Amino acid sequence: xxxxxxxxxxxxxxxxxxxxxxxxxxxxxxxxxxxxxxxxxxxxxxxxxxxxxxxxxxxxxxxxxxxxxxxxxxxxxxxxxxxxxxxxxxxxxxxxxxxxxxxxxxxxxxxxxxxxxxxxxxxxxxxxxxxxxxxxxxxx
Amino acid sequence: xxxxxxxxxxxxxxxxxxxxxxxxxxxxxxxxxxxxxxxxxxxxxxxxxxxxxxxxxxxxxxxxxxxxxxxxxxxxxxxxxxxxxxxxxxxxxxxxxxxxxxxxxxxxxxxxxxxxxxxxxxxxxxxxxxxxxxxxxxxx
Numbered sequence: 001x002x003x004x005x006x007x008x009x010x011x012x013x014x015x016x017x018x019x020x021x022x023x024x025x026x027x028x029x030x031x032x033x034x035x036x037x038x039x040x041x042x043x044x045x046x047x048x049x050x051x052x053x054x055x056x057x058x059x060x061x062x063x064x065x066x067x068x069x070x071x072x073x074x075x076x077x078x079x080x081x082x083x084x085x086x087x088x089x090x091x092x093x094x095x096x097x098x099x100x101x102x103x104x105x106x107x108x109x110x111x112x113x114x115x116x117x118x119x120x121x122x123x124x125x126x127x128x129x130x131x132x133x134x135x136x137x138x139x140x
Numbered sequence: 141x142x143x144x145x146x147x148x149x150x151x152x153x154x155x156x157x158x159x160x161x162x163x164x165x166x167x168x169x170x171x172x173x174x175x176x177x178x179x180x181x182x183x184x185x186x187x188x189x190x191x192x193x194x195x196x197x198x199x200x201x202x203x204x205x206x207x208x209x210x211x212x213x214x215x216x217x218x219x220x221x222x223x224x225x226x227x228x229x230x231x232x233x234x235x236x237x238x239x240x241x242x243x244x245x246x247x248x249x250x251x252x253x254x255x256x257x258x259x260x261x262x263x264x265x266x267x268x269x270x271x272x273x274x275x276x277x278x279x280x
Contacts, residue, residue: 114261121254
């Protein structure tokens, strides 16, 4: 039971972009260097974030990646959901899953509460808050 | 971010065994039938549980699988840890992981709290409680 590496890279990417002045781009090689991530894998992560509408990319020297959402309106829970799809700690917690035993199943209830508790923590702080408290913050 | 199928099968196996009178064995084919699990995969799960010291197996008609722990002393968190190893939502939460940025990293802090919240829920009820409340309980 672990976040995918893709999710972790996505979180770190969103954090770096959240530290930028609004509307500014950052090159993926800069993100890769600052977060010590392999650039090729990072580019795949950026594609996923772009498809999810969280970032946009622009080619060229003045280009790079930038947020298309406000850092104050997005949390780690949102980013993980964008990368991994809607979080379901167990298949029985996914939308549309059918299990005849579900109404009586105590395990289902516990997994559901565990998932809710985890998501509540992941959704507690926005990237604006995360970026604001990071000591490596870039000031404009 | 999902429990492995192995973990789910282990939880269901432990639940079935927790419903038995103390010391009794259950055949793996019975567990497989009751929980609608593929028997071959279940046998691998049982091997893991046996290596972890949670169950023991005995061959023969009177044999099968039985608990070597008290259902009142074990939780879903313990079973997941037995199957998947100590839970770490992200590599940076694993024992012995080194990251220079960790003291200042807000993401690390959030992931740590999310993991703690999830584990607290998974460790809240013992298998004795789960088995006692299951409507399919076997009475001796």
